[in-house]
Amino acid sequence: MDRIKLGFAPTRRSIFSAPDALKYKGLTAGRLKELGINFVDIDDINEEGLLYDDKDVIKVVEKFQAAGVDGLFLPHCNFGTEYVCARLAKALNLPVLLWGPLDERPEENGERLRDTQCGLFATGKVLRRFQVPFTYMTNCRLEDPVFERGLRDFIAVCNVVKTFRNIRILQIAPRPFDFWSTMCNEGELLEKFNIQLSPIPMTELTQAVKAAKEEEAKMRDMLAYIHKNMEVQIGEEETRKVAALALAMEELTGKYGCQAAAIQCWNALQTELGIMPCAANAILNEKGIPVVCETDIHGAVTALLVEAAGMGETRSFFADWTIRHPDVENGELLQHCGPWPLSVAKEKPRLTYPLAFDHPGSLTAEAKHGEVTLCRFDGDNGEYSLLLGNAKGVEGPKGMGTYLWVEVENIKRLEAKIVEGPYIHHCVGIHKNVVPVLYEACKYMGIKPDLYDPVEENVKAYLRGEE
Secondary structure, eight states: OTTOOEEEOOBOOTTSOHHHHHHHHHHHHHHHHHTTOOEEOOTTTSSSOOBOOGGGHHHHHHHHHHHTOSEEEEEBSSSOOHHHHHHHHHHHTSOEEEEOBOOOOOOTTSOOSOOHHHHHHHHHHHHHHTTOOOEEOOSBOTTSHHHHHHHHHHHHHHHHHHHHTTOEEEEESOOOTTOGGGOOOHHHHHHHHOOEEEEEOHHHHHHHHHHHHTOHHHHHHHHHHHHHHSEEOSOHHHHHHHHHHHHHHHHHHHHTTOSEEEEOOSSHHHHHHSSOSHHHHHHHHHTTOOEESTTOHHHHHHHHHHHHHTTTSSOEEEEEEEEEOSSSTTEEEEEESSOSOGGGBSSOOEEEOOTTOSSOOEEEEEBOOEEEEEEEEEEETTEEEEEEEEEEEOOOOOOSSEEEEEEOSOHHHHHHHHHHSSOOSEEEEESSOOHHHHHHHHHHHTOEEEESSSOHHHHHHHHTTOO
16 A cells, blocks of 8 residues: 555634544544555644645645645545635545544534534535545544545555556557457547557567577576476477566566556467467566557556556456356356466466467466456547456366356346447456446546446445445
């Protein structure tokens, strides 16, 4: 969580108890520290360290921007000053978390010290008037489990949004001719979302591979990693090519300042190198540098979002929707030639030949079962959305490449949604439930969340603090 920094701007309104507002500012800051939340306060902006004076907004904006905060937390320590909160949020253009501590029992004479809930109602309306999207964490006590859960989910949302707004993808050669489904609109991605591509020709990759082979120490380490973590069933010269390709792609990704790559994995690469890139992709995927197949730019975007939603703690895998399960009514085979991260496998992967290709260099391993999130960022005709939902790993026939049989709630409904679009046969999976985080992040990314099961009310209930 250290990567994400919150701007902590507790707020009050003058007609309610200032001492109580100061008390809850301190209690909230203390709870954030207990939870290990990285935040920047406004204690030096005014004597109280509270947001209530319109003249302080510019100073707070400047401080938070200089500190590089990734999200804005607006604890309402009493009623709060809604228009000052809205002006600050508008100026920062970051994810906003709106919350206030649960109000106490009124005094014996009927007085109320804070009216926090009422203030939250006011601020929510004014944020809407300012067209500022925000996340609401339910009115609760600092010690309630929902407070910690809501904060951690919001931090993950901030991580997704931060990732999305700074995406640069290494595009290694154009898409394979036959894959019209993976075409993308580079200009539109830049104009709409600031998603940048760094295209390079296949020759630049092959030159980098040749250079990598000369790096004896790096090659020695990479070969040792391969032999330790894979059951090598191909020749040593081909294994050296896999190692060199992994080193080359990592070097090129860094050279162009990219966080992910999309590679034309066939068939020019086989002509040049004589191997499949799958195992090399898997090595980078394990390092948290997503590399996706068939120059699928939207797939690379998806992988970055999914990993950000998981806070980089769990590796994702890039898969084809392929065939229905022969025995499980709502089952489906997720599979690809062999690019999945090693930590996804439930067995030691074999470095071998892939299904349907004659060249070596792919992994074969079944993935771990358990709960998974499946996701796909895609778009056409100027509109973009995020397909997302849950599945669980199940037993099924033995497969080739990296694969996982999954069961969903309704495969016919999911199948129709993929066919009718704007999605294609690719998705990204992760062994973690990140559906609520991705759903909430969509409001800040300007894309439509598209749940493939009718569980939107359940997701909303979770986000508003219900069990």
